[in-house]
Amino acid sequence: MLEARNLHKSFGELVATDDVSLEFGQEDGELVFIVGPNGAGKTTFINLLTGFLSPDEGSIVLDGDDITAMSADERVDAGIARSFQVVKVFEEMTVRENLRTVVLTERGKTWSLFSMADGHADVERTVDDLLSKFRLDDAANTVAEELPHGDRKLLDVAMSFGLDPDYLLLDEPTSGVSTREKEYVIETVVEVGREAGVTTVTIEHDMDIVTEYADRVVALHQGAVHGVGPPTMLETDDELRRLLLGVGE
Numbered sequence: 640m641l642e643a644r645n646l647h648k649s650f651g652e653l654v655a656t657d658d659v660s661l662e663f664g665q666e667d668g669e670l671v672f673i674v675g676p677n678g679a680g681k682t683t684f685i686n687l688l689t690g691f692l693s694p695d696e697g698s699i700v701l702d703g704d705d706i707t708a709m710s711a712d713e714r715v716d717a718g719i720a721r722s723f724q725v726v727k728v729f730e731e732m733t734v735r736e737n738l739r740t741v742v743l744t745e746r747g748k749t750w751s752l753f754s755m756a757d758g759h760a761d762v763e764r765t766v767d768d769l770l771s772k773f774r775l776d777d778a779a780n781t782v783a784e785e786l787p788h789g790d791r792k793l794l795d796v797a798m799s800f801g802l803d804p805d806y807l808l809l810d811e812p813t814s815g816v817s818t819r820e821k822e823y824v825i826e827t828v829v830e831v832g833r834e835a836g837v838t839t840v841t842i843e844h845d846m847d848i849v850t851e852y853a854d855r856v857v858a859l860h861q862g863a864v865h866g867v868g869p870p871t872m873l874e875t876d877d878e879l880r881r882l883l884l885g886v887g888e
């Protein structure tokens with residue numbers, strides 16, 4: 640289980656994370672969506688969980704161990720991977736080459752266990768598996784910068800997934816993706832996460848997507864937890880609806 644305990648983070652006078660305590664991973668393959676108006680502290684919270692920011696107060700606990708002081712890289716090794724709002728892929732490499740770099744990184748730890756030939760075949764099998772899971776087979780030899788936006792997003796998530804995480808934190812995987820592609824991108828991500836039993840925590844602004852796919856919704860407002868509940872909360876919580884529509888922000 641991944642826990643945030645009383646996290647606080649300020650930037651100067653601005654409180655971006657205000658006493659946030661949340662738990663993830665009680666159930667394998669749970670799909671948690673984080674919602675909230677612009678500036679609510681969603682990305683900051685993901686940055687704190689993944690080690691890209693340090694909290695001013697509070698702690699992050701993984702399976703009972705305090706990991707607050709762990710670096711982002713160490714957290715990846717511990718099973719916490721992320722994607723970014725702006726895709727970070729190697730633009731001039733093909734999709735296959737991008738995925739291979741991740742699998743090699745992940746395998747790096749155990750590389751000596753394989754002979755070179757076995758190791759190579761194993762890496763390629765894993766890359767093929769990622770290509771197929773993320774429906775990128777047809778784009779395997781396409782250079783990343785030439786991919787349609789939806790496939791770029793899928794490649795980005797596939798690269799995080801290739802790190803073999805227990806927890807996958809996704810910062811707006813559908814941002815900038817056309818309405819037509821959105822459903823396809825999120826459906827693919829959801830399916831892969833569920834099948835692998837990976838807990839995914841996804842920031843999402845499209846409430847139709849959240850309603851359709853979330854097992855649990857976390858709503859943030861002004862850095863604090865406004866509420867945690869089933870997606871029906873988006874219908875029943877009038878205050879939340881008002882916040883998400885941006886009234887009074």
Ligand SMILES: Nc1ncnc2c1ncn2[C@@H]1O[C@H](COP(=O)(O)OP(=O)(O)OP(=O)(O)O)[C@@H](O)[C@H]1O
Pocket residue numbers: 650653654655675676677678679680681682683684
């Ligand atoms: N590095 C930083 N330095 C100063 N202020 C920051 C920094 N990062 C975030 N903030 C501020 O903290 C607040 C929370 O930002 P954050 O990006 O976490 O919100 P968000 O909910 O992800 O917003 P959005 O939906 O617009 O992406 C905002 O007011 C933002 O301007």
